[in-house]
Amino acid sequence: MxxxxxxxxxxxxxxxxxxxxxxxxxxxxxxxxxxxxxxxxxxxxxxxxxxxxxxxSVKPSSKTALPPKYRHPENADLTWSGRGRQPAWYKEAIEAGVTERELLVMT
Known part of the structure; x- marks a missing residue:
């Protein structure tokens, strides 16, 4: 070189x-x-x-987003499917005395 x-x-x-x-x-x-x-x-x-x-024969995995199961009581944009790690807002709501049932998305 x-x-x-x-x-x-x-x-x-x-x-x-x-x-x-x-x-x-x-x-x-x-x-x-x-x-x-x-x-x-x-x-x-x-x-x-x-x-x-x-x-x-090799297909990329297509993970589709699951529908929300729980919704933040004050901010409807914050949702959680109920799978995976619990979001901070969910943990905080439960610790503050909100029941899991109250956070359920009504369908």
Whole structure:
């Protein structure tokens, strides 16, 4: 690798060098991505699949929000489904003597 005396370069030369380095890094990453993709496609083909076959079978999990079960007594925007950690407002209301039944969402 060539040693460059960065202290001897002007501001413009440093900016140009920075731009060239960023471009080279991007090209290097793209080249590695393409090489890796080719390897993965070859492995899939060897197993009798296309890459699309394998990717179609992988579905991202789609977590849907549960409907609210409890609602803050004063701020209707604050709700809780009843699952997971209890929100602070719920804990505070219970500690203040509000019953769980009073916090239920009426349907």
């Amino acid at each position: 060539t040693d460059i005396n960065l202290n001897s370069l002007s501001f413009e030369e440093l900016r140009a060098l920075e731009k060239n380095v960023a471009k080279t890094i991007k090209n290097f990453e793209e080249r590695r991505r393409k090489e890796t993709l080719s390897k993965v496609e070859a492995i899939a083909k060897e197993a009798g699949f296309t890459l699309a076959d394998l990717l179609d």
